[in-house]
Amino acid sequence: MLEQMLPQSRRAFLSQTGMLTTACAVAGLSGGMVREASAKSGDSGGEVLTKAVAERHYLLTGVRLEEGFEYDNDIVVATRTALYALEIKDGAIVALHPEKAALPEGLPRYEARGQLLLPSMRDMHIHLDKTFYGGPWQAPRPRQGKTIMDMIALEEKLLPQLLPTSQERAEGLIALLQSKGSTVARSHCNIDPVSGLKSLEHLQRALENHRDDFECEIVAFPQHGLLHSKVDGLMREAMQMGVQYVGGLDPTNVDAAMEKSLDAMFQIALDTGKGVDIHLHETSPAGVAAVNYMIDTVEKNPALHGKVTISHAFALTTLTPEQLEETASRMAEYKISIASTVPIGGLMMPLPQLTEKGVFVMTGTDSVIDHWSPFGSGDMLEKAYLYAQLYRGSDEFRLSRALSIATGGILPLDDQGKRAWPKVGDAASFTLAAASCSAEAVARVSARSATFHRGRLVAGAVDQA
Missing domain, CATH: 2.30.40.10 (Urease, subunit C, domain 1)
Incomplete structure (x- = not known):
């Protein structure tokens, strides 16, 4: 979900600017x-x-x-x-x-x-299935000192409260995106032991109500860990329900078995002819190992060429320029794309360098006012604005x-x-x-x-x- 990174002086300022812009956008205002x-x-x-x-x-x-x-x-x-x-x-x-x-x-x-x-515009990384948007104001719990496993435990308690209104809130988010100019999206949808396939059923009903005015791919997302929550069977059922992508999450930090977790994810995709879109937040050497393992897997399986997206991919921020050039070249060769939220913080995503090497880079809202973050505006133009600021693109061209x-x-x-x-x-x-x-x-x-x-x-x- 939404990344949490250490602030630096310039990026802390940009963060405040971005929050102000978001507030103005939500209020229907601007400069x-x-x-x-x-x-x-x-x-x-x-x-x-x-x-x-x-x-x-x-x-x-x-x-x-x-x-x-x-x-x-x-x-x-x-x-x-x-x-x-x-x-x-x-x-x-x-x-x-x-x-x-x-x-x-x-x-x-x-x-x-x-x-x-x-x-x-296209919101290519959002979670339409779980949000506080459309309900009373509720700020997230403090994240300081919390691990991804702590957040998963919290979500297990929240999901039963969110499910009864998840369809209506998903449709509210769709309307928000449309008001900001987006009519195409890719939504991750929880597949977990708490909600089972209910989140998916509710999301699909919401999308059916908007089939003429909104296009959306769905990623079956094992938010509580593909192996950790033992949802391989549910994931395969989701594929049979018309989901386009197999998701995954931090194979080392959550599933504690990088190769086994990634193999399970890719096997579902290969067995069902689907694509892959994995959340990878890990910045440790294990994150780099996971990126390389995924590239190797795609190289060996032509059926996966052009069908794999790595979301967030923070491990790329830890590579040397030479390592990044080699990794990006391999990603471009096998048409592995990146979905980034254009994060502001202590780690600078090398998005221009990836683009220069031919890697297709997308952006998305990720969270919109939920238990991960209260700052999402649903505005892709704002993401372009942040991209231009972060990467010093202030001239006309x-x-x-x-x-x-x-x-x-x-x-x-x-x-x-x-x-x-x-x-x-x-x-x-x-x-x-x-x-x-x-x-x-x-x-x-x-x-x-x-x-x-x-x-x-x-x-x-x-x-x-």
Whole structure:
């Protein structure tokens, strides 16, 4: 679950900044600059706001799209944009009409009021099945001096209290994610002796209620240890219920048998044809050994190539530059991805170095107001903001590139400044932001007014012309 790391002076400051941003996001606020832009874009001029788009074929006008970079010599100093009308049909973008072009007659029209179009965001590490969100305020118990086993013991007491409302709270979290621009997620779901398969059943019912407006993969997560809690059988049942990934947790610290635990996890995946997404928090030499063992296992089993994610992977922070380069190269070769929450603390995740070597890096919320952490906002744009701060990406170009960690690698402009998204034929999945360009949206965590998923308005509102 959410990582706990020792603070350093600069990162302690960033942590306070991040918490302030989270508080503002939850309250629906942001910086003065964003409020001003939002007010301007929200001036409906007598139009009627709508929270539903029922038509299968319609126009979304006044959409701001990025056109290219502006340079001072070879330095990117600004981003050019222009207004377009998106023609959307059956969940896809079928035409991009320039601002003054003649538009098709007879189509319903909705107005974006000059707001920036950003790709739909992806929360690729979250626990939708267990949260305090939607209920009365409850802070976590103190973590000081507590081990992972202590937290597991606490969770065994909490789960029976959470289960009766877990479906409703999961749907509340889905609505929160959508309001922040995310319509794609990967959720870990407890498989443990206390809840059995109930957490999974409740989560699947919640997702079924949102099958048209939210996409979510599920990881069967043995939170209390695959071996420690003896849930191999339950994990296999979960695979038969439609779960896409086999999860795991700290094979040395929790299961006390690194190779045996990892072998059991991989065997379930191989037997069922599923992928793997393991929580690995360990920073001891055992954590490095676990990473290497997993890479070796994937190398020997072609069926696992491109189907394994290591979440958190804090052991990578302990490698020398030479060791990291070798490990990252091997991970890239076998398409092993990383899911990181962009942690702030005493250990700096080498996310840019991994990306440079070709490792696909994703991000996610992890906890949203639960017994592990009270700070989760459900906002992937905020993760891009933290990424840019932590890795010194304060210029126009690097700010715009930081957005990719929140969108699954999709960016409006490629590195050369050519439009890469949206294109005709792309899914009509996006969010509208009160910003002039991607760089500003990342730096200011700009407010989002509407989120669309495959042509369907799933959060916020737009003007109806």
